[in-house]
Amino acid sequence: MPQEKKQRGRREAKKRKLDETVLGSESNRQNLDEDVEIIVDDDHPKRIHQALDRRDYTAQDLPFYGLLDEQEQEYFKSADSVIELNQFNDSEERDLFLSNVFKEADGKELKIANSQSCSRIMERLILLSTPAQLKAIFQKFNGHFLNLIQHRFASHCCEALFLKAAFITSEEASLEMESSPSMESMFLNLVSELKPHLGFLVSDTFASHPLRVLLAILSGMPLEASRTTSTLQSKKKEHISVPRTLANASETDKTRFVPTSFSNAVDEILHTGMADLDTSSLRALSTQPVANPVLQIMLELELTRSGKKDAKNPNSLFCKLLPDDPLVEGTESAAFFEHLLYDPVGSRLLEVLVTHAPGKTFNAIYRNLLSERIGIVARNETAVFVVVKVIERLSKDDLRTAMRYIVNKLDVLVKRSRTIVIKTLIERCRAREVDVQPIADSFQTFYGSQLPQTIAELLEIGNKDTVDMSVDRRKQLELHDFPKTHISLLFQSMLELPSPLRDLFNDALLQISTPDLISMAKDRAASRVLQLALTCKDQTIGFRRLLMKRFAGTLSSLATDIVASHLVDAMWEGSSGMKFARETMAEELLRDETSIRDSIPGRAVWRNWKMDLYKTRRRDWADESTSGGKTDIEIARDRHAAQKSRHQQKAEALLRRPPQKRVVEA
Structure with missing residues (x-):
């Protein structure tokens, strides 16, 4: 007996399971509450099945606004692709196309917002809408927000609508524009619609996200900075955007004016809406x-x-x-x-x-x-x-007390990768001007002479598991190795503070073997420690000279490495005030000019070290190398000022010279 043909895969299995659930609950479809409004253009069984298939079965009290027919779905899908590609000949053609799409969507906004395949274009239309068009969409959604923000797809459209409307509200408030209806009144009506239901909306899977955005808008939070945080949006959210050429520049402004009525709305939400x-x-x-x-x-x-x-x-x-x-x-x-x-x-x-x-x-x-x-x-x-x-x-006194309890557990914190606590403690001690000697003593007590080896182990230097890996795979692991990143940040905080902590770390760094130092230079997290060790403020010249000397003979291989090349760049700044050491490193780079110029990182190093100038005009390069890293125009200005000063001194000397007596021959 022939078997039914089935497509394999997790998505198909999930779809079949969902279909069986829908077909097995026919009685449930007919037992919907009588007050539920169902708006359907056609009672075709297939389309009814698709509608129920896209609904949230845990919220059967939500109204169903109908489905787009096949032609409408195809039109909006293709329009979405055209807007995303943005391949218009000119702005006039683009505006005409968008106008036609808005006309086609007129009266179908609720259907589009609830559609799995077409809700994306509704988000894009909201982002591209004029103030008048946005108000029209807002009015179409008015009265239905309680249902829309609980919908899986329409909730994203509501988020986009709130964010877009926030900037228009700010513009109307700042310019004192009078319009009827105003966007401010629309937001206040929205708050009135949602306020009685906040108790269960805060825990709704889909409604909680638009609710967070609404609270941020009403309170005046900086939306551009907050949108990247997980407090407002989930990490899994699909970000719908429009081409940069179509976006409104005013929406990226950090300053946003908030009407005073929004403050009262926030108070109502906090005190009245959550009173139950x-x-x-x-x-x-x-x-x-x-x-x-x-x-x-x-x-x-x-x-x-x-x-x-x-x-x-x-x-x-x-x-x-x-x-x-x-x-x-x-x-x-x-x-x-x-x-x-x-x-x-x-x-x-x-x-x-x-x-x-x-x-x-x-x-x-x-x-x-x-x-x-x-x-x-x-x-x-x-x-x-x-x-x-x-x-x-913590205050200054409480910080000293907390330091005493934390440093006693320092070895456990490091072993468990809780180094963010030590890093924050060091930074706050620097801000509060608290002595960090207890932290340095704790490191010396727990690690002592093993500190250099511990640094290499914590940064996973010489890890045999990553030696034979491809560059891309190693990069992927390094970018997601958060414990090592936090260790690197801890060591950087120790270097940024001129204190016994820096001296302790400097001594340990110089005791690390040269092969391990080279491995550190080629590791993304560890390389930043070496770079800061050479460029941090008030670092001693003796330490910088000893550290750079350890890399002698390896500059060519470091300069051509995508990570270690940044350390070679840091050596330019680190060798400031050391003319002989800088010339020695430049000569080493010059010997391997061909291999350095053949790689992209090497060319960046060659440019940053101004090696072309070193080859042709070494005297000018030497003057520039002792100029403290000034730009070419700054060096030229200093040279011109020095020359002008010399001419002025000569002129003053001539004026001060006594006049000579002329001898007249008989």
């Missing part, structure tokens, strides 16, 4: 991956807008999360704080809390819950990020 959620509900949402980012924004707005006032208001989010006052060990709030501290999701909310909490509240949290065990907490892979935020806010 009690302590237990908020604590449950704080560890939910979908709701947590929304609560982060809300908590940040609450603490930054009113600060001390909301920290004591019993109806505020802060007091609902941590109602006990004072917050001490043994209370329910302290237990919840401890739970958030080690929760991968809840710790992000805790970072916001310790960053923006009023000073008195922060000091109480730190001294009662974290002070004496901050070194132990820092060992945890989740709590370490909260510890970093805490260190950034």
Whole structure:
């Protein structure tokens, strides 16, 4: 008996499983609530099946706005491709095409936004729309936002609509433009529509993202800087864009004017919209991956807008999360704080809390819950990020105390790749002008004479597993090797601070073997340490000379390496004030001119070292090499000023010379 032909693959298996689910729930389709509005142009069974196939089965109370027919789908798909390619002859042809697409989409906006295959063009039309066209789309969506932001595809269109409308609102507010209806009033109507339902929207898989964007717009957050953060958008989001030539330049402005009515709207959302959620509900949402980012924004707005006032208001989010006052060990709030501290999701909310909490509240949290065990907490892979935020806010005296507890666990922190704590501690000590001698003593105690070997091991120098790998594969591993990156950043922070830490690291660096130093130069993370060791401020000339001397005879191979070539560039700056050492390295580069010029990194090194000038006019190169890295025009100006000064001195000398007596012959 012949078998049914089936296509293989995970997508096809998933599709078959979904089809079986739809066919097995025919009774469920007919038992929809009576108040659900179903708008369908045609009752063709195939199209009904496609419509139900694209719906979210967990939200059957959402209305269905109908489907585009096959011709309409093909038209909008092709229009989307044309807009993305942007191969128009001139702007007039482009504007005419976009005008026709807007006309074709008129009256079908809701269908397009809910369509899996055509929702992308709706996002692009929103990005390319004029203020009048955008307001028209906003009005078509008005009254349906509660349903649209919960839809898998329409929610992305709502995000694009809010972001585009935010800049138009800013323009109208800054120029005091009067229009009816104004974009400000549209946003306020949107808030009124969503406010009664915020309790469940914050935890909705799709609605939480537009809600975050809306809060950022109303509060005046810099949208361009915030859009790249995971707080507003998921890392998996498909970013729909338009060609740069079609984008509006005003939308990239960092300054954005926000109407005063938006501030009242934010207060309504924070206090009225979330009033129904009690302590237990908020604590449950704080560890939910979908709701947590929304609560982060809300908590940040609450603490930054009113600060001390909301920290004591019993109806505020802060007091609902941590109602006990004072917050001490043994209370329910302290237990919840401890739970958030080690929760991968809840710790992000805790970072916001310790960053923006009023000073008195922060000091109480730190001294009662974290002070004496901050070194132990820092060992945890989740709590370490909260510890970093805490260190950034510590006072000078508290920083000294925290340093004592952290350095006792330094070897464990390094072993577990929690070096971000040590790095932050060093940076804050530099900012607060706190002596870092205890950190240097701790390194000396735990590692002693093994510090050079430890540095090489932490940077994974001489790793035999990567020796035989291809360049692309090694690059891929290096870019995703976050522990090694954090180790590199720690060593760089030690070098940036003129202190016993730098002296300790300098001595250890000079004790590393030459083959390991060359391997460090060719490693992306380790090479940055060597570059900074040569170029950091106030580095001693003796150390720079000894370090560069270790690379003698290998400059040609380093200059042609895509990573190590940056170290050779750093040697130009590092050899400032060392005329003989710089000429010796330039002579070595000149001997291998052919191989250096044949590679792309080598040509960059040749240009940065001004080797063409070295070949033809060594005196000018020597003058330039002692000029402290000045540009050609700056060197020419200095030369002209020096020549002018010499002429002026000669003229003054002639004027001061006494007149000579003329001898008249008889």
